[in-house]
Amino acid sequence: MNKKFRFLTSGESHGKCLNGIIEGVPAGFPISVEEINHELWRRQQGYGRGGRMQIESDKVEIKSGIRHGISTGAPICLEIKNKDYENWKTVMDTEPVEITEENLKKIQEKSFTKLRPGHADYAGFVKYGFDDLRNVLERSSARKTAMEVAIGSVAKQILKQFKVNSCINITQIGQAQINGKLKVESGKLFYNNQAFSIDEISYLSEQSEVRCFDKETSENMKAEIDKAKEEGTTLGGKFEVYYTGLPVGLGSYVHYDRAIDGRIAQAVMSIPAVKAVEIGEGVNLSGVNGTKTHDPFALKNGKIVRTSNNAGGIEGGMTNGETLVVKGTMKAIPTMKTPLPTVDIKDMTKAEAHFERSDACAVPACAVVAEARIAIVLIDEFLDKFGGDSFAEIKAHYEC
Numbered sequence: 001m002n003k004k005f006r007f008l009t010s011g012e013s014h015g016k017c018l019n020g021i022i023e024g025v026p027a028g029f030p031i032s033v034e035e036i037n038h039e040l041w042r043r044q045q046g047y048g049r050g051g052r053m054q055i056e057s058d059k060v061e062i063k064s065g066i067r068h069g070i071s072t073g074a075p076i077c078l079e080i081k082n083k084d085y086e087n088w089k090t091v092m093d094t095e096p097v098e099i100t101e102e103n104l105k106k107i108q109e110k111s112f113t114k115l116r117p118g119h120a121d122y123a124g125f126v127k128y129g130f131d132d133l134r135n136v137l138e139r140s141s142a143r144k145t146a147m148e149v150a151i152g153s154v155a156k157q158i159l160k161q162f163k164v165n166s167c168i169n170i171t172q173i174g175q176a177q178i179n180g181k182l183k184v185e186s187g188k189l190f191y192n193n194q195a196f197s198i199d200e201i202s203y204l205s206e207q208s209e210v211r212c213f214d215k216e217t218s219e220n221m222k223a224e225i226d227k228a229k230e231e232g233t234t235l236g237g238k239f240e241v242y243y244t245g246l247p248v249g250l251g252s253y254v255h256y257d258r259a260i261d262g263r264i265a266q267a268v269m270s271i272p273a274v275k276a277v278e279i280g281e282g283v284n285l286s287g288v289n290g291t292k293t294h295d296p297f298a299l300k301n302g303k304i305v306r307t308s309n310n311a312g313g314i315e316g317g318m319t320n321g322e323t324l325v326v327k328g329t330m331k332a333i334p335t336m337k338t339p340l341p342t343v344d345i346k347d348m349t350k351a352e353a354h355f356e357r358s359d360a361c362a363v364p365a366c367a368v369v370a371e372a373r374i375a376i377v378l379i380d381e382f383l384d385k386f387g388g389d390s391f392a393e394i395k396a397h398y399e400c
């Protein structure tokens, strides 16, 4: 597995801040804080987000590796402050706190022992041996994906210099879904005999409160979320991420861990609550014969082109120059007002699952995270293929 673009993140959901260090950004790339902050804003949006997003207005501080807006080749250190930390100071202090009645009360109020089915609580409790599930919740929370989006934005900004662009599209929330066949071919999306450019899809989906390019479906999705909220439950759904402008040959067939579809699947599957990842026509290919599965070659003005894109831009573990199409399925968030039956680990009795502030639906946010994580895989492979120490060197390798 390549690691030209390496990163680590740290931070708890209600701790002081989230941190990230990126190693491998070559010198000479313009990196805009505004663009990173715009991506962080996108991740916070989406109809159905909960109270936490009212508190936070995620902003990144770049602490090193960039000078006057240009990367220097040194490690880039990023920080996002958790505004909510102000309300969690004693509970989440990294230093031991004084044992006073007031402090103990504060900590106890935020401790919990009633396992949430579907979350990391049970396996985390058994694995690490905690008696307070707060220790599991804090790092397993999807809050950490804010830093991944910031890092993904750095990757996206480098890719943009080479005309690689992306967008997201939510295709299902609960029972509300796009009604018809979506196909992404030759950099265009086809839907019910209408053709949209990826720029149009991007524009339309960014206008939608649920990030779905189709207005009517967006309204149906919002109604589904309202219903789930009334019922005290949560909703999952399906999203798509498209990348255009990718060169042929990122990834490789020579080893399983260099296959770019495998790397993308890992990057998307490991987002909290994601349960399935597909490339191109994905699961729809199970019942279709080979003639209808594969994308014929043709010649256009002396160039090799494809007449369809069922493969979703990847063949043999490598990008093939067509639009990359990645589909993800997110389950409903497990923290629910209407709790499921569970066990209280404090005294091993029957109980109702712990509830605290949650999102009724976070599928649009999940798609933003997927877009960022895919960018990280793509830039890693891109730097492996066209690598150099500076923008100029990489550009020369890319153009030759």
Ligand code: EPS
Binding pocket: 013, 050, 051, 052, 053, 084, 140, 141, 142, 143, 144, 146, 272, 333, 334, 335, 357, 358, 359, 365
């Ligand atoms: C999230 C922050 C969290 C949750 C959500 C994602 O904030 P808090 O726990 O303070 O409400 O809103 O995480 C989950 C629901 C979860 O189960 O992990 C964020 O920043 O995306």
